[in-house]
Each structure stands twice: as C-alpha cells, then as structure tokens.
Amino acid sequence: MKSIRKMSLLLLIMTFILAACGDSGSTNKAEEGTTTKKDEKVKLTVWHNFAGDDLRAKAVRGLIEKFQADNPNVELDAQAIPPDGYRQRLSTVAAGNELPDLFFVYAGSHSAELYKAGLLQPITEVVDQNPEWKGKFLPGAFDPFTFEPGQVYTAPIGMSATSILYYNTTLFDKYKVKVPTTWDEMMTAIKVFNENKITPIALGNKAPWVAQSTIIGALGDRVTGTEWFKNAAAQKGAKFTDPEFVKVLNYFKELSDKKAFQDGANSIDNTQAEQYFIQGNAAMMVSGAWTLTNLAASASEDQMKNIDVTVLPSIPGGKGEANTITGGAGGGLALSKRTEGAAKEAALKLIYAVSGPEAQKAIAESNSMVMYDTDIDKAKVTSLYYKAFNLVKKTTITPVYDAYLSAEAAEVVNNGLQEIMTGGSPESVAKKLQDAQARSVTP
Amino acid sequence: MPTALRSKSFIALALLPALLLFIVFVIVPVFWSAYYGLFEWKGFGATKFVGLGNYREILQDHIFWRALRNNLILVASAIVGQIPIALLLALVLLKNTFFTRIIRSAVFMPMVLSTVVVGLIWGYIYHPQFGLVNTVLEAVGLGSWTRPWLSDIHVNMLAITIPINWSNIGPYMVIFIAALQNISPEIDDAAKMDGAHKWKKLLHVTLPMIWSTVVVTLVLCISGSLKAFDHVMVMTHGGPAQSTELLATYMYNNTFRVYRYGYGSAVSTIIMIISALLIGINYILTRKKAD
Numbered sequence: 001m002k003s004i005r006k007m008s009l010l011l012l013i014m015t016f017i018l019a020a021c022g023d024s025g026s027t028n029k030a031e032e033g034t035t036t037k038k039d040e041k042v043k044l045t046v047w048h049n050f051a052g053d054d055l056r057a058k059a060v061r062g063l064i065e066k067f068q069a070d071n072p073n074v075e076l077d078a079q080a081i082p083p084d085g086y087r088q089r090l091s092t093v094a095a096g097n098e099l100p101d102l103f104f105v106y107a108g109s110h111s112a113e114l115y116k117a118g119l120l121q122p123i124t125e126v127v128d129q130n131p132e133w134k135g136k137f138l139p140g141a142f143d144p145f146t147f148e149p150g151q152v153y154t155a156p157i158g159m160s161a162t163s164i165l166y167y168n169t170t171l172f173d174k175y176k177v178k179v180p181t182t183w184d185e186m187m188t189a190i191k192v193f194n195e196n197k198i199t200p201i202a203l204g205n206k207a208p209w210v211a212q213s214t215i216i217g218a219l220g221d222r223v224t225g226t227e228w229f230k231n232a233a234a235q236k237g238a239k240f241t242d243p244e245f246v247k248v249l250n251y252f253k254e255l256s257d258k259k260a261f262q263d264g265a266n267s268i269d270n271t272q273a274e275q276y277f278i279q280g281n282a283a284m285m286v287s288g289a290w291t292l293t294n295l296a297a298s299a300s301e302d303q304m305k306n307i308d309v310t311v312l313p314s315i316p317g318g319k320g321e322a323n324t325i326t327g328g329a330g331g332g333l334a335l336s337k338r339t340e341g342a343a344k345e346a347a348l349k350l351i352y353a354v355s356g357p358e359a360q361k362a363i364a365e366s367n368s369m370v371m372y373d374t375d376i377d378k379a380k381v382t383s384l385y386y387k388a389f390n391l392v393k394k395t396t397i398t399p400v401y402d403a404y405l406s407a408e409a410a411e412v413v414n415n416g417l418q419e420i421m422t423g424g425s426p427e428s429v430a431k432k433l434q435d436a437q438a439r440s441v442t443p
Numbered sequence: 444m445p446t447a448l449r450s451k452s453f454i455a456l457a458l459l460p461a462l463l464l465f466i467v468f469v470i471v472p473v474f475w476s477a478y479y480g481l482f483e484w485k486g487f488g489a490t491k492f493v494g495l496g497n498y499r500e501i502l503q504d505h506i507f508w509r510a511l512r513n514n515l516i517l518v519a520s521a522i523v524g525q526i527p528i529a530l531l532l533a534l535v536l537l538k539n540t541f542f543t544r545i546i547r548s549a550v551f552m553p554m555v556l557s558t559v560v561v562g563l564i565w566g567y568i569y570h571p572q573f574g575l576v577n578t579v580l581e582a583v584g585l586g587s588w589t590r591p592w593l594s595d596i597h598v599n600m601l602a603i604t605i606p607i608n609w610s611n612i613g614p615y616m617v618i619f620i621a622a623l624q625n626i627s628p629e630i631d632d633a634a635k636m637d638g639a640h641k642w643k644k645l646l647h648v649t650l651p652m653i654w655s656t657v658v659v660t661l662v663l664c665i666s667g668s669l670k671a672f673d674h675v676m677v678m679t680h681g682g683p684a685q686s687t688e689l690l691a692t693y694m695y696n697n698t699f700r701v702y703r704y705g706y707g708s709a710v711s712t713i714i715m716i717i718s719a720l721l722i723g724i725n726y727i728l729t730r731k732k733a734d
C-alpha cells in the first residue's frame with residue numbers, strides 16, 4: 001500500500017520536473033535569440049525556408065554554411081523552416097515581437113505587411129556599396145521591396161517565372177500539331193489531342209493557387225495589358241467587373257469547356273500533374289519555373305529531352321504584349337528593425353553572401369531562375385532548364401496576380417477559377433473578386 | 444483498494460497538474476479566442492476593434508453555411524454509418540477466437556494509421572485517372588459510373604465521408620465490445636429462458652444494458668465530426684471551389700491563408716457554440732429515450 005502511494009507521488013513529482021524542464025528550455029532559447037553586445041562573438045539569428053532537399057535549397061544552405069566558415073567571429077544560428085509552415089511561424093514570432101535578425105520574406109503582400117507593421121529596416125547601404133552588383137539585377141528586381149523612394153528592404157534571392165508553356169515535342173510531332181502561338185492554334189491543338197485521347201494540358205489545381213498563378217495572370221495580361229491590371233489591383237480607374245476582365249475569365253472557361261484539362265484536375269496536386277505530363281499522358285503543361293526544379297530531381301534526362309518550352313499563345317485583339325511570362329522577383333532576406341551594431345553589419349554581409357554575384361550564379365546553376373544577369377555553365381544544369389533560362393531572358397516579365405492582390409482577393413480568385421471549372425459563371429467570380437479587392441484597398 | 448487511491452485530498456492533488464494544464468491550454472484559449480474574434484487582426488501589426496462585426500459577417504457568409512451543412516452531413520454519416528456498423532461488428536466479433544481477433548485488428552488498423560496517410564491512400568483510391576475505384580468500375584463494365592470522385596461537386600462530400608467513417612469505426616467497436624463484455628451472463632441466460640431471441644434480445648436487453656455507452660459514442664461521434672479537419676485538408680483542401688469546406692477548414696483558411704486572425708477566432712468560437720448546442724440536443728434526446 002505504502003509503495004503505491006510513494007510511487008504515485010514520485011510520478012507526480014517527475015511530471016512537475018518535466019514541466020519545469022520544458023519551461024527553462026524555452027527561456028534559454030529566447031535569451032539566445034537576442035544579441036548580446038558583451039560577447040566577443042557576434043550572434044546572428046536567421047530564418048529561411050530553404051529547408052527542402054532540392055538543389056536550390058541545398059545551394060542556398062551551402063551559401064549560408066560558406067558564410068559561417070568565412071566568418072568565424074559570427075555565431076550563426078540559421079533555422080531552415082519548411083515552406084508550408086514558414087509564414088505562420090514567422091507571423092507568430094512577429095506578433096510576439098521576437099523576430100530573428102534576418103528572415104526570408106516573400107515578394108508582394110507578405111513583405112509589404114511586415115514593412116507596414118514597422119518590423120523591417122532598409123538594407124540600402126549594402127546595395128549602394130556594390131554598384132556593379134546592383135546594376136546587374138534585371139529591371140524591376142527591387143520594385144517589390146522599394147517601400148519608400150530610395151530605400152530597398154531586401155535583395156531578391158531568386159526569381160519566379162510562373163507561366164511557362166511546357167510541351168511534349170514527341171506528341172506534337174506524332175499528331176502533326178503546330179505548337180500554338182495564337183489562341184486559334186491552341187484550340188486546334190486541344191481538339192486534335194482530345195480526339196486522340198491525349199490530355200491537352202495537364203493541370204493539378206488541388207491547391208487552388210495553381211491555375212491562378214500559372215494561367216490567369218498570363219491570359220489576363222495578354223487581354224487587358226499590364227497597366228489595366230495594376231490599376232484594378234489599386235482600384236484606381238479600373239475594376240475587376242470591367243468587361244475586359246470578364247473576357248479573361250471567359251477565355252479560361254473556354255479552356256475548361258473544351259476539355260483542355262484532364263478530368264478531376266481540381267483533385268490532384270501540381271506534382272502529380274507534372275508526373276502525368278512527363279510520362280507522356282498530356283501534351284502540354286502550363287507551369288512555373290518550380291517545375292524545372294522538380295523535374296530535375298525526379299525525371300530522367302531521356303524524358304526531359306522531349307520537352308520544350310515557350311510562352312503562352314497570343315490573344316486576338318488583346319491589349320497586352322504576347323511575348324511575356326508572368327513572374328517577378330523572388331523573396332530575399334530582410335533585416336529586423338531591432339538588429340543593431342555589429343550584428344547588423346554581419347547581417348548585411350550575409351545578405352550579400354546569399355544574393356551577391358557568386359551566389360546568383362550558384363543558384364542559377366542549381367536549376368533555379370534568378371533575377372540577375374549572369375551566365376551559366378550549360379554542363380551544370382539540365383537541358384530543359386537551359387532552354388527555359390534562355391527563354392525567360394528573352395521575354396518580358398508581367399505581374400503574377402496574387403503578388404498584387406490582397407491575400408483575401410487572391411483566395412477569392414483561386415476559388416473562383418475552380419468554380420468556373422465546375423460550372424460557375426465568370427461574371428459572378430469577377431464580382432466577388434472586385435468586392436474582395438475593394439474591401440482590402442479601402443479599409 | 445489501496446488507501447492512497449481513496450483519500451479525496453490525494454485524488455485532488457493528483458488531478459491538479461492535469462487540471463491546470465487543461466485550464467491553461469484549453470479553457471483560457473477558448474475565451475481568449477472569443478475575445479480576439481472582436482478584432483480585425485492580420486496576425487501582426489495593428490488590431491482594430493470591430494465589435495461583433497466578424498460574427499455578423501460569418502453568419503452572412505454563405506460559405507460558412509455550406510461548411511456547416513457539410514459538417515452536418517459528416518455528423519449524420521457518422522451516426523448512421525459508424526455507430527451501427529461498429530455495434531454490428533462488436534456483436535459479431537464478441538467471441539474471443541483467433542479468427543475474430545484478426546478481424547478486430549483489421550478493423551482497428553486504420554485508426555493506427557495517421558490521418559494524413561489515410562487521406563493520401565484514399566486520394567489515390569479516388570484518383571481520376573489511375574484510381575482504384577474508377578479502374579474497378581471500368582473493369583466490371585460500369586465505365587459510365589466513373590467520375591473524378593473528389594472534384595465532382597455533386598458527389599465529393601459523400602466520397603469524403605467513406606474514408607472518415609472507415610477510419611473511425613475501430614475505436615467505437617472496441618468501446619462496444621468492452622460494454623458488451625460487461626453484461627453479466629446471468630442476464631443473458633434469463634433473457635433466453637424468457638424466450639427472447641436474437642432481435643428481441645438485442646432490442647430489449649442488450650441495447651438498454653449498453654445504452655449509456657451508446658450515448659457516449661454518440662457524443663464522441665458528434666464532436667469528432669464537428670472537429671473533422673485533417674482528412675479533408677489532405678484530400679481536397681476544402682475545394683474545389685470550397686465545395687467540401689468544413690467549419691474547421693473554413694476557420695483554418697481564413698486564419699492562415701487569408702491572414703484574418705480575428706475572423707478565424709470568431710469562427711472557432713462559433714464552432715464551439717454549435718458543438719455545445721448539438722451535444723446538448725443529443726443529451727436531451729437520449730435521456731428521454733432512457734427513461
């Protein structure tokens with residue numbers, strides 16, 4: 001009897017001890033997070049989302065490790081957080097005002113919100129110290145991070161190109177189809193492939209941003225022109241209920257109605273669609289540069305040599321240019337407002353280390369697009385990536401919708417496209433999008 | 444019984460840590476989240492007090508009502524699917540033979556799998572091109588029945604209930620088996636002597652004897668179905684076009700995809716209230732029956 005009581009008490013005490021341990025652990029971490037000036041070593045914390053096993057993530061992690069090796073006086077605490085949970089984790093620490101010194105921010109509303117909340121400080125000095133570096137960034141690279149005139153808040157590490165038209169040359173040759181350069185040719189191609197039981201365009205739209213990011217931005221720009229879209233996003237002189245935007249959605253509806261996408265495109269994810277395409281089940285796929293990275297890891301060179309890349313076809317009477325791809329600067333490391341002194345110096349050095357000229361080359365050679373004028377070694381990359389790299393160099397970059405829309409409006413258009421694919425009307429989607437964007441622009 | 448377990452003060456002391464944890468991590472956040480629901484907040488930066496604005500907006504959003512309807516479909520499918528099937532299996536597998544033990548483990552199996560795995564498996568079973576369901580239908584000549592099960596908005600909610608029920612039957616079966624084993628054999632014998640046979644015995648003897656267990660499983664079913672999230676998140680993300688949105692995915696999407704933390708908090712408060720209401724109704728209904 002006594003022993004049971006003793007044991008229960010012991011268990012109870014152990015529980016308390018365990019609880020106490022957990023607690024002290026977390027306070028230790030918090031102390032590590034803040035930089036102490038007394039130490040000779042400079043403490044620097046950095047959070048990024050290059051956590052994956054793909055070449056690009058490895059390349060960036062390699063750059064960070066190299067920085068650590070070159071700077072022994074810096075005590076670097078770098079955390080790689082998987083992209084899926086990254087924004088949530090960052091928001092959580094931002095809410096508690098416990099941001100790390102440096103952290104990866106996305107271009108668009110993500111970094112803009114952090115700036116508006118007063119959590120960032122500019123990194124203009126490191127950019128100005130290296131004018132030849134600054135000069136080789138492609139036009140518009142700093143636009144998403146110039147929140148006030150003359151001040152930049154990060155240097156983009158990568159570039160997103162979201163609407164590349166991948167096509168299977170074997171299938172196009174076999175059925176004697178012309179690679180579409182106009183909308184009519186696209187419709188013909190869709191018809192011929194459907195008659196031969198080949199899916200014309202592979203789409204994996206389970207996570208509903210895919211159709212928006214890869215197709216609607218590019219279609220939209222061709223029909224309405226960039227100027228109109230920027231005005232509509234700012235709700236100045238243009239509305240998403242305007243006839244030109246309804247026309248954009250109608251083009252998308254036409255694709256869906258003509259069975260351009262395989263059955264059930266809304267219940268498979270983008271990676272599955274990539275596999276479906278690379279295995280020769282579909283003739284085309286509209287996707288971003290991330291597909292290059294994915295295919296480099298999963299497809300054989302044999303499969304890839306049959307794939308070629310181009311831009312989406314032009315639209316008759318459209319106001320926008322045809323030779324364009326949607327995209328923009330990728331994210332970069334941003335500097336916390338609270339970081340000062342030696343830690344700030346080290347932080348700026350690290351920004352240069354992961355986005356400077358050598359870094360850009362290294363990232364480009366990891367089969368990943370950069371917003372920087374650099375030459376790459378053909379032998380180091382896949383043949384498909386090399387084709388895409390040269391395609392993107394020759395084209396103009398136009399905005400991706402969700403980089404300009406508020407998070408809420410982006411969600412509305414994402415869901416709206418699925419709605420159109422399941423029989424919804426373009427007019428009602430246009431109206432919902434207009435309402436959502438108007439709400440977020442005028443609070 | 445050891446005296447240690449009888450003394451009230453010791454019981455109180457032993458419960459204290461769990462109770463404290465429960466209060467700090469469950470009770471307090473419930474009120475906290477109801478309070479956050481009064482604000483427009485992006486997760487960081489400035490908060491704006493909007494009173495009951497979020498709650499009003501939720502009640503006017505037809506997606507919320509669709510999510511609620513989908514949840515009620517889940518509740519209904521759980522009550523008509525999980526509990527009767529679990530009870531039936533429990534009655535059949537009550538005897539402790541080698542064979543029944545194997546079947547029991549097989550039924551319990553999906554419960555051990557993580558829900559993400561279950562979601563992925565069924566995602567492949569329902570795959571529009573290579574899925575098991577469509578392939579089998581094609582093979583037996585029912586090609587016209589094939590469809591993209593998870594993206595056809597007319598059937599996808601029903602398609603989703605199947606894996607959820609499939610993976611939840613196991614624990615209810617175990618609970619029922621335990622309850623059935625607690626019925627003393629004398630009662631069984633008495634029923635037999637009075638001439639009660641299979642159905643009569645089940646209806647008038649067995650069910651009343653385990654009625655309290657049935658009530659508990661009903662409560663678990665309702666609360667489980669209202670909390671449902673992971674299967675749907677893995678299989679459809681609540682899509683396409685929010686056709687399989689549940690209350691929990693609606694809350695999640697508004698909080699973590701649209702970054703409206705205040706609105707999301709208000710949604711979770713409403714989920715709490717709805718769960719409490721449904722469980723209250725269930726309590727009243729089943730109590731009357733028991734009388």
